Amino acid sequence: MSTVTSDTPLIAIVGNPNSGKTTLFNLLTGMKQKVANYPGVTVEKKIGECYSQHGKKLRLIDLPGAYSLNARSPDEAVLRDVLLGRRPETPRPDRVVCVVDSSNLERNLYLVSQVLELGLPTVLVLNMTDLAAQREWRIDAAKLSERLGVTVVLTQAVSGQGLIELKLALSRDDLPLPKWQSAVLPEGVRTALEQSRGPLCQTGAIHSRASLLEPLYLLSDHDPTHYGIADTQIGRIQELRGRIDAAFPGWEDQLVAERYRGIEELCGEVLQRPELEAENITTKIDRILLHPVLGMANLLLVMSLLFYLIFKVAEGPMDWIETGFGQLGAWVEGMMAAGDFRDLVVNGAIPGVSGVLIFLPQILILFFFIGIMEDTGYMSRLAFIMDWAMSKVGLNGKSFLPFLSSYACAVPGVMAARTIENPKDRLITILVAPLASCSARLPVYSLLIGVLFPAGKVGAWVQAGIMLSLYALGTGAAFVFAWIFNRHVMKGASSPMILEMPDYKMPSLRTILLHVWQRAKMFIVRAGTIILGISILIWAASTYPKSDTEDKALQLENSFAGRAGKFIEPAIAPLGYDWKIGIGLIGSFAAREVFNSTMSVVYAVESEDDENLEPLRDKLSAERYADGRTVYTPLVCISLLVFYVFAMQCMSTIAIVKRETGSWGWALFQLGYMTGTAYVLSLLIFQTGSALGY
Amino acid sequence: MSAATLAELPVGTDAIVDSMPTGRSGLTRLREMGIVPGTRIRVTRRAPLGEPIEICVRGSHLSMRNHEAAFIAIRSATSA
Amino acid sequence: MSENWQSIAAIAVIIITIVLFIVRAVKRRKKPGCGGGCGCQPRSGR
Numbered sequence: 001m002s003t004v005t006s007d008t009p010l011i012a013i014v015g016n017p018n019s020g021k022t023t024l025f026n027l028l029t030g031m032k033q034k035v036a037n038y039p040g041v042t043v044e045k046k047i048g049e050c051y052s053q054h055g056k057k058l059r060l061i062d063l064p065g066a067y068s069l070n071a072r073s074p075d076e077a078v079l080r081d082v083l084l085g086r087r088p089e090t091p092r093p094d095r096v097v098c099v100v101d102s103s104n105l106e107r108n109l110y111l112v113s114q115v116l117e118l119g120l121p122t123v124l125v126l127n128m129t130d131l132a133a134q135r136e137w138r139i140d141a142a143k144l145s146e147r148l149g150v151t152v153v154l155t156q157a158v159s160g161q162g163l164i165e166l167k168l169a170l171s172r173d174d175l176p177l178p179k180w181q182s183a184v185l186p187e188g189v190r191t192a193l194e195q196s197r198g199p200l201c202q203t204g205a206i207h208s209r210a211s212l213l214e215p216l217y218l219l220s221d222h223d224p225t226h227y228g229i230a231d232t233q234i235g236r237i238q239e240l241r242g243r244i245d246a247a248f249p250g251w252e253d254q255l256v257a258e259r260y261r262g263i264e265e266l267c268g269e270v271l272q273r274p275e276l277e278a279e280n281i282t283t284k285i286d287r288i289l290l291h292p293v294l295g296m297a298n299l300l301l302v303m304s305l306l307f308y309l310i311f312k313v314a315e316g317p318m319d320w321i322e323t324g325f326g327q328l329g330a331w332v333e334g335m336m337a338a339g340d341f342r343d344l345v346v347n348g349a350i351p352g353v354s355g356v357l358i359f360l361p362q363i364l365i366l367f368f369f370i371g372i373m374e375d376t377g378y379m380s381r382l383a384f385i386m387d388w389a390m391s392k393v394g395l396n397g398k399s400f401l402p403f404l405s406s407y408a409c410a411v412p413g414v415m416a417a418r419t420i421e422n423p424k425d426r427l428i429t430i431l432v433a434p435l436a437s438c439s440a441r442l443p444v445y446s447l448l449i450g451v452l453f454p455a456g457k458v459g460a461w462v463q464a465g466i467m468l469s470l471y472a473l474g475t476g477a478a479f480v481f482a483w484i485f486n487r488h489v490m491k492g493a494s495s496p497m498i499l500e501m502p503d504y505k506m507p508s509l510r511t512i513l514l515h516v517w518q519r520a521k522m523f524i525v526r527a528g529t530i531i532l533g534i535s536i537l538i539w540a541a542s543t544y545p546k547s548d549t550e551d552k553a554l555q556l557e558n559s560f561a562g563r564a565g566k567f568i569e570p571a572i573a574p575l576g577y578d579w580k581i582g583i584g585l586i587g588s589f590a591a592r593e594v595f596n597s598t599m600s601v602v603y604a605v606e607s608e609d610d611e612n613l614e615p616l617r618d619k620l621s622a623e624r625y626a627d628g629r630t631v632y633t634p635l636v637c638i639s640l641l642v643f644y645v646f647a648m649q650c651m652s653t654i655a656i657v658k659r660e661t662g663s664w665g666w667a668l669f670q671l672g673y674m675t676g677t678a679y680v681l682s683l684l685i686f687q688t689g690s691a692l693g694y
Numbered sequence: 695m696s697a698a699t700l701a702e703l704p705v706g707t708d709a710i711v712d713s714m715p716t717g718r719s720g721l722t723r724l725r726e727m728g729i730v731p732g733t734r735i736r737v738t739r740r741a742p743l744g745e746p747i748e749i750c751v752r753g754s755h756l757s758m759r760n761h762e763a764a765f766i767a768i769r770s771a772t773s774a
Numbered sequence: 775m776s777e778n779w780q781s782i783a784a785i786a787v788i789i790i791t792i793v794l795f796i797v798r799a800v801k802r803r804k805k806p807g808c809g810g811g812c813g814c815q816p817r818s819g820r
Contacts, residue, residue, distance in 0.1 A: 104752070104754045107728045107752050107753070107754055135753075249716065250716030253714075253721075256725040260730050273753075277753075282755075290739060290741075339780025340780045340785075341781075341783040341784045341787070343780075344787060383757070384746055384757050385741075387745070387746040388741050388742075388745060391745060397746070397759060421720075497758065498724055498758045499757045500727075500755070500757075501748060501756065502754075502755075533791045537792070537795075540784075540788045655802070
């Protein structure tokens with residue numbers, strides 16, 4: 001028995017991916033959770049609060065999902081480190097809640113067996129009881145509890161069943177300590193680990209000489225970046241591991257087999273399942289979704305639907321936001337006398353920020369969709385469908401997740417590439433990831449598609465179709481470049497990738513909405529800070545130096561921004577762009593969506609007062625050259641859109657690529673090949689189109 | 695059926711994992727997912743052009759490429 | 775005369791903005807990472 005000494009006990013929630021762990025965490029903590037980052041890694045840190053049945057405050061930490069404490073990725077390393085108390089900023093949890101997918105009991109128990117050996121008060125949650133029941137499985141929870149020595153709670157997280165029992169269990173001050181010892185270390189290995197403790201302490205890798213678990217898990221971890229110690233010391237750890245490997249070849253594998261032996265024995269006593277695995281709804285659905293043709297068709301359908309909704313559903317809210325900001329601008333204008341400061345606010349800050357914030361509804365829809373695809377289990381089917389193509393162009397199976405993440409933002413996508421052990425595969429993944437159209441491109445695509453097809457002239461389906469093509473173009477290009485890069489870099493050893501295909505489940509709307517809300521906050525904060533700052537600077541560049549004239553258009557031309565735009569105009573004119581687009585392009589090199597802000601500001605600065613309330617896309621449509629020609633012809637729009645699909649325009653990405661590849665060389669190469677391709681393709685499109693008379 | 699590897703196992707047939715090379719760190723993760731000698735395993739589907747393949751082991755469905763599957767030697771599940 | 779305060783205020787805001795960006799860039803060098811600003815969704819357990 002153990003009594004809790006701290007005032008607010010810290011309870012760790014752990015479990016396999018897809019075990020419903022996070023749904024449970026969200027249920028317990030509701031909105032009272034904070035998301036941050038573990039310093040130094042790309043892993044999300046989620047801490048929340050809830051109250052026990054006795055009204056006592058409990059702190060919950062949702063640790064990354066993992067299959068084992070033998071870390072094979074940064075997430076799993078964080079899980080291991082937090083549970084072992086190796087993370088300086090995160091105290092060792094006082095208690096652990098292990099969430100298990102009951103319909104996958106055996107494999108889930110692997111992690112559980114490791115966690116139990118940590119000796120912390122633990123509660124075992126058998127989640128997804130409905131799925132187990134569907135398979136006609138019967139689990140003797142009482143026996144399980146007795147054998148493991150821990151409290152067992154049955155839950156069905158999505159519906160909330162079992163939540164009260166769980167809270168009751170967490171409320172106990174005297175949670176029993178587990179009494180399960182699954183894998184007994186062979187004597188020789190044990191001694192070797194004991195001997196390694198001293199040297200490991202010296203490298204700073206372990207902090208406690210008390211147990212053998214730290215050396216065990218550290219020496220099983222083959223990725224030096226997980227150790228969290230100085231690079232100079234890594235060699236020592238590898239040396240220690242080499243010694244054990246030489247003395248006891250295959251010791252790690254033996255341990256795994258040992259554990260499963262114990263688990264099988266346990267399951268023999270507590271789990272009853274029918275002889276033949278009946279076909280459930282997942283297998284039936286998969287017949288279609290994993291079908292070569294139908295699966296791909298389905299994917300295209302889903303994507304089309306997503307973009308259709310983005311155009312259709314977002315329209316209303318976008319108008320409100322636009323009008324709202326317009327009115328705000330008008331109000332401020334009325335409040336102050338004419339002057340620079342008023343100008344800064346009305347023609348700089350407001351258009352700049354609103355130019356980006358308008359797209360909040362679309363961003364929300366995008367992330368909602370992604371949430372649903374993830375939560376239902378569809379993502380792994382996507383990985384399965386894409387995997388063949390990926391293997392053909394030489395992309396590692398593990399490249400899927402980094403690449404997929406890049407559709408939201410390339411920065412975490414590039415960081416996620418760390419899970420790829422093969423350096424060549426990893427480099428290629430990093431190089432092509434930004435070709436996945438990130439969410440920052442969405443506002444640009446939307447704006448230009450809006451100019452291409454003025455509202456009402458075509459249905460949302462056509463707009464959605466163009467959007468889909470743009471995404472497809474980027475994706476296809478990524479595959480093509482991956483193939484090209486593969487040909488010119490030596491082929492290294494391929495590393496295995498194994499992906500779980502969980503049963504389909506009804507998405508937990510609550511979890512998804514919470515997630516979307518968190519993303520919305522991030523988007524709004526970014527708009528209110530970075531985008532605001534950039535807008536102010538763009539306004540400054542478009543206003544100063546002031547020229548002695550009343551003509552606003554001339555003033556713009558003579559400003560820093562105007563001159564910059566004019567300066568690059570010769571280079572971009574063959575692509576069909578004018579100098580104002582040039583200003584937009586320059587601004588976009590900081591961040592893509594800044595294009596919208598820049599154009600908003602540029603057109604606000606030079607417009608007469610009463611034109612300010614027009615939506616940006618109308619202003620763009622109406623723009624004319626001195627000789628009356630339309631600036632934003634359909635051909636120009638397409639040329640510009642293609643430019644944005646390919647060009648590398650994101651300081652954050654360049655910075656992260658430099659960090660992840662260790663040098664500026666690859667980052668600059670990426671900047672070059674992507675932007676170069678953008679230029680050439682836009683050029684081809686515009687010149688060919690013009691020649692054909694468009 | 696003589697001992698072949700998982701890469702050649704026909705779709706829908708049950709088999710027992712016979713052996714896997716030790717000491718390869720990549721395979722350790724496969725073991726941790728439950729694929730150890732003595733485990734019952736089945737290929738539920740293969741992508742049309744050969745890979746990836748979906749297998750069923752210990753009640754969960756996993757997908758992998760033939761490259762990994764080729765390391766997993768198997769024997770027949772039907773008792774002699 | 776009110777024109778004057780506006781011109782000064784505008785320049786002041788611009789300078790502050792530039793300074794803030796520089797401070798931010800320097801801080802980034804010390805602690806690399808997106809800091810959540812780009813709208814990350816780092817991997818997290820489901």
